[in-house]
Amino acid sequence: MKEFELIKYLTNENSQNCDLLRMGIGDDCAVIKNKVDDWLVTTDALFEGVHFDLSYTPFYLLGRKSLSVNLSDIAAMGGEPLFYTIALGIPNGVNPENLKKMYDGMNDVASLYNVAMIGGDTCNSQSGLALSITLIGKVPAKKAILRKGALSGDAIYITGTAGEAALGFNCFQKKRTGSDVERFLKRFNDPEPRIKAGKWLMSQNIVTSMIDISDGLSQDLSHIAEDSKVGFKIYADNLPLSQNFCSVARELDIDPLKLVLTGGEDYELLFTVRKNDADRFEALFKKNKDDIGCLITKIGEITSDKDERLIVDKKGNLITFDKTGFEHNI
Amino acid sequence: MKEFELIKYLTNENSQNCDLLRMGIGDDCAVIKNKVDDWLVTTDALFEGVHFDLSYTPFYLLGRKSLSVNLSDIAAMGGEPLFYTIALGIPNGVNPENLKKMYDGMNDVASLYNVAMIGGDTCNSQSGLALSITLIGKVPAKKAILRKGALSGDAIYITGTAGEAALGFNCFQKKRTGSDVERFLKRFNDPEPRIKAGKWLMSQNIVTSMIDISDGLSQDLSHIAEDSKVGFKIYADNLPLSQNFCSVARELDIDPLKLVLTGGEDYELLFTVRKNDADRFEALFKKNKDDIGCLITKIGEITSDKDERLIVDKKGNLITFDKTGFEHNI
Numbered sequence: 001m002k003e004f005e006l007i008k009y010l011t012n013e014n015s016q017n018c019d020l021l022r023m024g025i026g027d028d029c030a031v032i033k034n035k036v037d038d039w040l041v042t043t044d045a046l047f048e049g050v051h052f053d054l055s056y057t058p059f060y061l062l063g064r065k066s067l068s069v070n071l072s073d074i075a076a077m078g079g080e081p082l083f084y085t086i087a088l089g090i091p092n093g094v095n096p097e098n099l100k101k102m103y104d105g106m107n108d109v110a111s112l113y114n115v116a117m118i119g120g121d122t123c124n125s126q127s128g129l130a131l132s133i134t135l136i137g138k139v140p141a142k143k144a145i146l147r148k149g150a151l152s153g154d155a156i157y158i159t160g161t162a163g164e165a166a167l168g169f170n171c172f173q174k175k176r177t178g179s180d181v182e183r184f185l186k187r188f189n190d191p192e193p194r195i196k197a198g199k200w201l202m203s204q205n206i207v208t209s210m211i212d213i214s215d216g217l218s219q220d221l222s223h224i225a226e227d228s229k230v231g232f233k234i235y236a237d238n239l240p241l242s243q244n245f246c247s248v249a250r251e252l253d254i255d256p257l258k259l260v261l262t263g264g265e266d267y268e269l270l271f272t273v274r275k276n277d278a279d280r281f282e283a284l285f286k287k288n289k290d291d292i293g294c295l296i297t298k299i300g301e302i303t304s305d306k307d308e309r310l311i312v313d314k315k316g317n318l319i320t321f322d323k324t325g326f327e328h329n330i
Numbered sequence: 331m332k333e334f335e336l337i338k339y340l341t342n343e344n345s346q347n348c349d350l351l352r353m354g355i356g357d358d359c360a361v362i363k364n365k366v367d368d369w370l371v372t373t374d375a376l377f378e379g380v381h382f383d384l385s386y387t388p389f390y391l392l393g394r395k396s397l398s399v400n401l402s403d404i405a406a407m408g409g410e411p412l413f414y415t416i417a418l419g420i421p422n423g424v425n426p427e428n429l430k431k432m433y434d435g436m437n438d439v440a441s442l443y444n445v446a447m448i449g450g451d452t453c454n455s456q457s458g459l460a461l462s463i464t465l466i467g468k469v470p471a472k473k474a475i476l477r478k479g480a481l482s483g484d485a486i487y488i489t490g491t492a493g494e495a496a497l498g499f500n501c502f503q504k505k506r507t508g509s510d511v512e513r514f515l516k517r518f519n520d521p522e523p524r525i526k527a528g529k530w531l532m533s534q535n536i537v538t539s540m541i542d543i544s545d546g547l548s549q550d551l552s553h554i555a556e557d558s559k560v561g562f563k564i565y566a567d568n569l570p571l572s573q574n575f576c577s578v579a580r581e582l583d584i585d586p587l588k589l590v591l592t593g594g595e596d597y598e599l600l601f602t603v604r605k606n607d608a609d610r611f612e613a614l615f616k617k618n619k620d621d622i623g624c625l626i627t628k629i630g631e632i633t634s635d636k637d638e639r640l641i642v643d644k645k646g647n648l649i650t651f652d653k654t655g656f657e658h659n660i
Contacts, residue, residue, distance in 0.1 A: 020412065021448065030448035032413065032466075035365045043449055043464060045417035049456040082350065083362065087375035087417070087462035118351065118360035119373055126379040127457030132417035134373060134464035136362075 026227070027146050028076035028212060029137070037138040042073035044135075048091075048128025056172040059098040061189045062131075063105025069214070070135040071113055071193035072267040076212035077146075078202025079139040081195065083118045084110070087132040089125030113195055143202055145271070150209040150228035152304035154272035155281075159197050159294045161240045162217045163249075163256070164188075166263025170252050181248055191267040197292050198269060206281050210271040216262040220270055221300075222309060231308025234261070234300040236319050257319070261311070268294075272302055356557070357477050358406035358542060359467070367468040372403035374465075378421075378458030386502040389428040391519045392461075393435025399544070400465040401443055401523035402597040406542035407476075408532025409469040411525065413448045414440070417462040419455030443525055473532055475601070480539040480558035482634035484602035485611075489527050489624045491570045492547045493579075493586070494518075496593025500582050511578055521597040527622050528599055536611050540601035546592040550600055551630075552639060561638025564591070564630040566649050587649070591641070598624075602632055 018024065022031040022038060029040040046052055046066050057065065067084065074081045086106070090099065110117060115135070168188030171181045194212070201207045209228055211220045218234070225232050239260050249256040273281045278298070285296050303310070311319040348354065352361040352368060359370040376382055376396050387395065397414065404411045416436070420429065440447060445465070498518030501511045524542070531537045539558055541550045548564070555562050569590050579586040603611045608628070615626050633640070641649040 018446065021446065024446065024448050025450075030413070030415070032448070039369075041413065041415060041448060041464075041466065043415040043417050043451050043462075045419065045451045045453055045462065047419050047453060047455050047460075050419075050454045083360070083371065085360070085371060085373040085464055087373050087464075089375065089377050089380075089460060116348065116351065116354065118354050118362070118371060120355075121373050121375045121462070123375055123377055124380050125377050125457075125460070127455070130377075130419060130455070130460055132373075132375070132451070132462040134371075134415055134417075136371065136466075 022142070022144065023146060028073040029079065029144070031077070031139070031144045034141065036141060038141050038144055040074055040077050040079045040137040040139055040144065042070055042135050043132065044070045044073065045130065045132040047130050057189050059101040060105040063102035064109045064190055066131045066133055067106050067109045067115070068191050068193045069267065070133045071109070071115070071195060072191065072212045072214065074135060074137040075194045075198035076210050076269060077139055077144040078198045078207070078210065079137040079144065080199060081113050081115045081135055081137040083116050083136045085118060085134050086120040088120065088122045089130035090122065091125050091128055094129065113193070139202065145202055145207050145210040146227070147209055147211050147224050148227035150224050150230050150272040150302045151274065152230055152302055153275040154208055154302040155275055155278040155298050156221065156232060156234070156270070156272055156300040156302060157296050157298050158213070158217070158240075158268050158270050159194050159296055160266070160268040161242070161245070161295070162213055162266045162268060163241065163260035163263040164245065165191060165265040165267070166259050167245060167249055167254070169265070170254060171248070174252055176248070176252065180244055184248065188265065191265065193267060194269045194294060197294055197296075200288060200292050201269070201271060204281070204284060206273055206277050208272045208274060210269055213266040213268045213270050214264060216264045217266070217270065218261040218309070224270065224272065225302075225306065225309070228302070229306045231303040231305040231310070232300055233303055233308070233310040233312055236311050237314040238297060238299045240295060240297045275301070352472070352474065353476060358403040359409065359474070361407070361469070361474045364471065366471060368471050368474055370404055370407050370409045370467040370469055370474065372400055372465050373462065374400045374403065375460065375462040377460050387519050389431040390435040393432035394439045394520055396461045396463055397436050397439045397445070398521050398523045399597060400463045401439070401445070401525060402521070402542045402544065404465060404467040405524045405528035406540055406599060407469055407474040408528045408537070408540065409467040409474065410529060411443050411445045411465055411467040413446050413466045415448060415464050416450040418450065418452045419460035420452065421455050421458055424459065443523070469532065475532055475537050475540040476557070477539055477541050477554050478557035480554050480560050480602040480632045481604070482560055482632055483605040484538055484632040485605060485608040485628050486551065486562060486564070486600070486602055486630040486632060487626050487628050488543070488547070489524050489599045489626055490596075491572070491575070491625070492543055492596045492598060493571065493590035493593040494575065495521060495595040495597070496589050497575060497579055497584070499595070500584060501578070504582055506578070506582065510574055514578065518595060521595065523597060524599045524624060527624055530618060530622050531599070531601060534611070534614060536603055536607050538602045538604060540599055543596040543598045543600050544594060546594045547596070547600065548591040548639070554600070554602065555632075555636065555639070558632070559636045561633040561635045561640070562630055563633055563638070563640040563642055566641050567644040568627060568629045570625060570627045605631075
């Protein structure tokens with residue numbers, strides 16, 4: 001399926017009404033100009049057998065996740081979520097009790113973030129369960145943080161940790177259970193959108209670009225790099241990964257570094273800050289840590305060469321990626 | 331599938347943020363309060379094998395229809411469409427050329443109504459093609475026309491004609507072709523959203539309730555009646571139906587009146603006007619007919635008994651509906 005070609009095609013073909021848009025297709029949300037606050041709009045679909053497997057993900061958590069992944073797109077612009085609609089395709093034979101559990105999950109997340117369901121469409125689907133959610137949020141006018149603002153020299157940060165959702169997915173696939181992997185299973189099945197962190201980052205007027213990590217750290221950083229026409233260097237030794245994470249990954253025969261850099265569905269925020277602002281930013285973060293509710297770690301820097309995508313170790317040695325994992329080129 | 335139970339469930343369970351809403355779930359669009367213009371939001375999904383059959387509906391027309399049916403919901407509030415997002419599930423084996431045709435159809439309708447695509451999600455679907463569109467529009471603050479404003483004595487009007495899309499669907503099913511049924515096939519495959527008429531009706535400050543006819547005239551009028559806590563009487567002899575419509579319907583062994591009253595997917599507007607305003611309204615309509623672009627016909631009146639759902643002929647005799655069609659009870 002030539003998905004990206006298609007998206008490019010429709011992006012190019014359809015560009016009316018652009019005077020009302022700050023940002024159309026091509027970022028985490030579209031940004032619509034308004035009087036006081038701009039509006040943010042994002043749509044994400046989840047199809048059974050493609051995005052989820054009901055043998056891993058119970059209905060209640062599917063409901064939570066379907067809303068959380070959309071909330072994450074609002075977080076990635078520094079916005080506040082307000083409303084959502086849901087289109088639902090229901091295959092024959094689904095137990096209505098399970099659908100109620102799914103709505104309970106959605107409703108619980110909606111309550112937590114004060115988002116209201118304002119409409120939707122429910123119909124029969126000839127195959128699997130299909131959910132499509134459109135979320136509308138707001139952000140103070142002109143303050144949405146886009147992907148395209150990164151400049152050479154900017155420090156690169158992430159919230160929380162990366163790779164854990166992908167490790168959780170691997171645990172499900174390989175039927176690895178136990179208390180030491182519960183955290184990873186939860187990261188995959190019940191991601192936490194970084195709404196608080198996103199709003200705080202927006203309010204500091206210090207972040208130059210932002211995206212949420214849904215495709216994997218290195219790919220999402222590449223999106224920032226492409227849109228900002230810059231390159232990047234990641235400090236592998238700075239990446240936040242726990243001893244437990246590394247040992248479970250190795251036990252499952254996965255390179256932990258590869259998982260951190262390429263694992264999808266983390267729904268953490270990846271963002272950049274001007275080099276000269278970095279110390280001030282880190283001091284501000286320390287002061288507000290409890291309110292923000294997650295770690296923030298500097299993991300690299302933006303470089304001027306737009307084709308540069310580097311990963312280096314402590315000594316500055318390049319790490320390259322091959323099919324079996326990442327290797328230090330010493 | 332207990333669709334309506336589910337919708338009721340989720341409607342009741344989720345009602346945060348209501349101070350920002352003029353209208354939540356339960357009308358053609360949700361209405362969000364804003365400074366100058368209110369925002370309208372609607373979501374409609376189309377699933378292959380449920381809402382469309384690619385042997386009747388070519389990809390280009392499917393693209394047009396998928397956007398038009400959403401535009402119709404904006405028209406039914408008197409609004410102006412602005413933006414849309416699309417979530418698309420694509421099964422394996424679809425020819426990319428066909429998907430381009432579908433986007434061409436969508437883009438052509440989008441251009442016609444000056445609506446911009448601002449985002450979406452494209453992914454693989456395990457079975458049929460699935461499209462879900464969310465459309466955002468605007469309407470001057472507090473001017474959205476809801477379903478719930480009809481009062482006893484109001485005159486009931488429809489734009490254009492009803493039943494023709496359903497007749498077209500029957501022609502497709504029974505492989506009835508020919509120049510005399512082309513109009514009906516087109517009504518089914520390429521409905522025209524009544525954006526112009528809806529905006530004009532809103533601007534006259536004269537319409538008390540409105541809905542678009544997607545479920546069939548009598549069912550959609552029942553939605554107005556339920557929400558307004560009133561009854562209705564339809565004048566069967568006033569219903570606009572052509573001689574050609576009647577003869578094709580009879581040829582296919584379908585009662586024409588049944589088709590007009592129960593056939594779905596007309597996407598015409600059904601609305602009410604205060605009895606005392608009806609003459610003034612009809613004079614205004616005559617003067618602006620060319621701008622509005624469709625017929626408007628008085629087809630009945632709102633009554634005070636909320637359980638009343640009457641269909642009467644010219645002489646006031648009741649017409650009742652049974653499994654084989656409508657019958658005059660003389």
